[in-house]
Amino acid sequence: MGCVQSTGVDDEAKARNDEIENQLKRDRMMAKNEIKMLLLGAGESGKSTVLKQMKLIHHGGYSEQEKDSYKEIIFSNTIQSMRAILDALPQLDLALQPANDARRATILAMPGQIEADVFPRDVADAIRNLWRDPAVKEAVRRSREFQLNDSAVYYFNSIDRMSAPGYLPTDQDILRSRVKTTGITETTFKVGELTYKLFDVGGQRSERKKWIHCFENVTALVFLVSLSEYDQMLYEDESVNRMQEALTLFDSICNSRWFVKTSIAFEPLPSFDVTNIISFGLRTSFGLRTPFPFFLGLSRAKEASPFGVFVIWDGGWVLGWCELVTLSG
Numbered sequence: 001m002g003c004v005q006s007t008g009v010d011d012e013a014k015a016r017n018d019e020i021e022n023q024l025k026r027d028r029m030m031a032k033n034e035i036k037m038l039l040l041g042a043g044e045s046g047k048s049t050v051l052k053q054m055k056l057i058h059h060g061g062y063s064e065q066e067k068d069s070y071k072e073i074i075f076s077n078t079i080q081s082m083r084a085i086l087d088a089l090p091q092l093d094l095a096l097q098p099a100n101d102a103r104r105a106t107i108l109a110m111p112g113q114i115e116a117d118v119f120p121r122d123v124a125d126a127i128r129n130l131w132r133d134p135a136v137k138e139a140v141r142r143s144r145e146f147q148l149n150d151s152a153v154y155y156f157n158s159i160d161r162m163s164a165p166g167y168l169p170t171d172q173d174i175l176r177s178r179v180k181t182t183g184i185t186e187t188t189f190k191v192g193e194l195t196y197k198l199f200d201v202g203g204q205r206s207e208r209k210k211w212i213h214c215f216e217n218v219t220a221l222v223f224l225v226s227l228s229e230y231d232q233m234l235y236e237d238e239s240v241n242r243m244q245e246a247l248t249l250f251d252s253i254c255n256s257r258w259f260v261k262t263s264i265a266f267e268p269l270p271s272f273d274v275t276n277i278i279s280f281g282l283r284t285s286f287g288l289r290t291p292f293p294f295f296l297g298l299s300r301a302k303e304a305s306p307f308g309v310f311v312i313w314d315g316g317w318v319l320g321w322c323e324l325v326t327l328s329g
Contacts (some may be wrong), residue, residue: 040225058189079154088146094135124163151176
């Protein structure tokens with residue numbers, strides 16, 4: 001009796017052990033086909049835009065309901081951008097045409113967040129006319145001197161379409177929209193046999209302490225830099241150049257003990273067309289030599305800097321560059 005009972009217990013234990021082993025094998029197979037990617041970069045470098053692009057490419061895009069949900073964000077971004085310009089006019093020593101004073105009051109009276117299914121007609125009219133004002137045009141040209149979303153001009157030029165009845169945001173409208181990322185956002189998608197898990201974390205300094213929770217078992221790290229911000233200052237510290245902050249942050253990440261065995265990709269191009277943005281910045285602002293004196297162009301880049309410099313050209317205009325940070329060890 002004892003032997004039979006003992007054999008039964010042994011069989012149960014073996015069955016449980018086999019099940020555990022099989023589960024571990026399945027987990028190992030899943031882990032082998034799972035790519036964990038961490039999107040990092042300074043604030044407003046385009047991390048959330050990359051996730052939106054991944055949804056467009058690998059998740060079949062946005063449904064009509066999802067597109068409709070972006071209307072309030074897009075409306076708010078547009079009004080916030082015009083408000084930022086109007087607030088900056090005194091410090092830029094610029095003045096609106098007298099006919100636009102009432103329209104200025106209309107914009108400044110609007111709340112920071114718009115909760116409306118249709119763009120308010122009086123607000124759309126105010127933005128349309130303010131956008132024609134020479135002072136507003138000049139303020140945009142000097143936008144490096146204050147904080148302005150790089151989607152401002154795009155939305156101003158689209159105000160007629162956005163305020164029309166039945167407006168539904170396009171993919172480009174959604175890609176251009178901006179909501180500050182707080183906390184950690186995970187997006188999962190499959191490409192062939194591989195499952196990708198992308199983690200987007202807030203880039204502002206106050207959010208970076210949360211990154212540590214994402215560092216374990218990272219397969220690859222993608223570090224993003226907004227090329228259009230080479231001459232702009234941080235939102236949280238207007239004494240610090242955004243590109244310099246990105247380079248400092250990239251250096252600290254590359255030399256972090258958490259990423260000793262992690263592949264790191266330095267991605268200088270946002271996922272939407274960068275040509276108009278960076279060319280506009282270079283045509284309306286100072287050149288790269290002002291914030292980065294070692295930059296002298298492609299022919300003299302190597303002799304001018306102790307770092308490697310990668311330069312992208314298009315029709316005579318510099319589209320982008322990245323400094324190759326020397327890694328320790």
